[in-house]
């Protein structure tokens with residue numbers, strides 16, 4: 001997903017290969033490659049600026065140290081290029097971390113709640129199905145609450161997904177979403193289900209009415225987790241969306257979808273930096289098993 005970014009780091013590395021000394025000029029040239037590739041990958045401008053400044057400070061400040069300690073604590077000799085790459089690697093990891101892919105789940109004698117929010121088309125309903133499948137495999141018993149009551153198709157879509165992953169779906173017509181969510185919790189308790197996943201309504205863009213409805217659902221059931229599903233294809237817009245949803249709902253984390261497509265991945269690098277909240281999972285395809293935990297060390 002981060003091909004553009006890798007290209008920048010690779011050319012920075014090549015620039016430094018074989019050099020016995022790193023000069024500030026050389027660092028700046030390398031950082032230029034990296035800056036361009038990050039911007040091309042659609043990472044937010046402010047995020048890029050700060051990131052590059054941090055690397056520059058570390059790379060130039062530590063240039064004299066030509067030995068470092070490896071993972072076992074042994075001293076090893078490093079080339080300036082290696083050192084620079086390590087600084088980049090560490091900064092990339094801290095840009096995307098700390099990693100926290102956990103969900104807040106109670107003991108099985110208590111109902112845990114996951115409220116899923118996101119704009120229309122972000123992949124929210126699909127991701128509800130993926131999460132239900134994942135939790136079922138982990139020995140949980142999810143129940144899905146169809147609280148997107150405005151589009152009849154959304155309720156039907158969720159019922160189809162529920163059937164495919166073998167998980168019951170709660171829906172009752174003529175109820176407002178907060179009341180529907182409450183009754184969904186009650187239904188879960190009655191049916192011995194230990195996790196509810198609430199599929200909420202989306203809009204094409206953020207609007208006040210939607211935010212108020214989501215706040216009302218949150219107030220009604222106090223879900224243990226509120227996760228925003230974000231379409232990685234929309235790039236910087238997803239970062240703005242993430243920041244606004246977080247401001248209104250105090251999110252626990254994000255799920256970025258459609259990273260199997262030609263999304264440039266920059267959003268993944270920006271969202272965490274801008275909101276301070278972790279990315280929990282990545283959607284890597286339309287089918288229901290394509291949900292992966294976010295592991296930035298691999299990416300870096």
Ligand code: GDP
Pocket residue numbers: 118119120121122123124125126127202257258259260261282283284285286290
């Ligand atoms: P909602 O309006 O947010 O509930 O979005 P949907 O769940 O209906 O998804 C919108 C479209 O995105 C559907 O065609 C999904 O199959 C597709 N989609 C969802 N997640 C992914 C993903 O991770 N990768 C790809 N390629 N498509 C996805």
